Amino acid sequence: MSAVVSPIREPLIEGGKSYHQITEDLVGPTEKVPGFSWILCMAISLGLFTLGIVSIFWTIFFGIGTWDLNRTIGWGWDITNFVWWIGIGHAGTLISAILLLFRQKWRTGVNRAAEAMTIFAVMCAGLFPVIHMGRVWLAFFIFPYPNTRGPLWVNFNSPLLWDVFAISTYFTVSLLFWYTGLVPDFATVRDRASGIRKKIYSFLSFGWTGSAKHWQRWESLSLVLAGLATPLVLSVHTIVSFDFATSVIPGWHTTIFPPYFVAGAIFSGFAMVLTLMIITRKALNLEEYITLQHVESMNKVILATGSIVGVAYLTELFISWYSGYIYEQFAFYNRAAGIYWWSYFGMMFCNVISPQFFWSKKLRRNITFTFFMSIFINIGMWFERFVIIATTLARDYLPSSWSYYTPTWVEMGIYIGTFGLFFVLYLLFSRVAPVVAVAEVKSILKTAGDQYVGANATHTHHDRQERATHIND
């Protein structure tokens, strides 16, 4: 449009795209028969998912005793994985909601895939508390419904119940936000399709026509949903941290937990977005839409949130010493030098030291380095949750009940199974819907396309002004 863009802004869409070319490039992958690599990935993912189903079935059939949890360590891999997956989900909402409020144009390249990742990650996360309950067939007891036992209501003062509300709200709102964004793009797919595909996309696109009034309401809806999702995403991980912070366990009972958990969630979420986007942009030839500029922006977020997480770790250590409370001091001594010292080391190395490499612009723009880094960060953030949960529980107040915990194959199988579920859903999504938001990318073309901004711009702002006055004459 006629907005003036600073000449130092780098283009976000490369290759001198026209509107039609954008449609071709982004909708194209949904119209082709999947290639061999997609089928191979799908087969592997389905295999992992099957292992997960077998493990869950095993757990339910033989009972929770097939896990290695004990009286001292009541939360192990299950809750670690739950917090880890929920954290990963947070980047999607951050990109789609917070960056929309901040008017960051680079969000348009990655928001669709990141939101999909959020929804799939929350599905994986939700699985763990449900099967952790043991008797899954009574899982509906967590909802406050009128019942014949009084009615006996759920405990609204419990952080575990807050979690139920937070996560189900988060899932619903993310899904609505994501689908509302998809409707115009499904209409684009519909109008290019024929036969049975046209019927399916006709149904999915809800009869979208692109009327001016509809677009106006659509933008209004997106903005308010973004405004709602922003405090929501902060509240979700805050409430997850309350699961720990409202207890009286040393190492958990700290006020730093909410901001520290939220920063950690965004940190790990962006790492997962990068892992996925680096593969997706290569596999679907989207390098001109998810550019080095996008990767660099995300690496900057990783650097910022990673440093916040690092400061939080050090603050925790300092406060435990400064509190003068021996149980608190022991909890942190035990994390760093106790039986699970290796997980603390993994956490510190992956989360605090490794993101500091991103101070270098050269490394921020290096795809291979970023890819390995994103894997490191995800491992580090998994260790963080394991450190907080298992290490803390293993050494509680009473030395007589101290214990050690290693997962059984069933617990590992469920975790691996969630990867299967996640990738099955993501692979399906990448074939059914445009992985980059088509309409939103078109709307930033005139301010972020490389023919309009950057070193190789051919249409300058001045040219367009002149042409506009010419037409008015």
Next chain:
Amino acid sequence: MKKQNKEVLYGLYNDEEILLDAIKVANKDHLDIMDVYTPFPVHGLDPLLGLEESRLHIAGFVYGALGTLTAFGFMTWVFTRDWPIIFGGKPYFSAPAFIPITFELTVLFSAIGMVVSFYTVCGLGPGTENPTLDDRITDDKFCIAFDTAAYSNDQLSKLKDFFKQTGAEEVNTKMI
């Protein structure tokens, strides 16, 4: 929106800037535009078409307030009237502990309410099939549509002149 048996005269433009200029011309000539269809939200279009700001956000606020009252009221009723239980020596009416769920339901009610309102007022929904003028409108064409019933025959030729003058790529009529 069902099939309304309306005959529509429409022109397709290649660029949103040409479209905006064309609408300015139409406004100057007092032409009554039925609707404008675009592949993405075009900024600056609403004031030219005289569209009022959407009131969806007001609805969102009302739904949100309803969620706040529902959640807080329900928890208060349960813990002070229906089945009072002491948790950890805290008062029955422990308002701070009600805040997280109150917040979540505020967001949930507001989001669901707004989305449902959005699809309802736009006449969109699963399985709805609204007639479209051209398949390329969701790709790269920008469309101005006139309802021919409001125009006499010589006025229609004036509309065609308007399209030609303002740089429309194609001009067609279609029953929708």
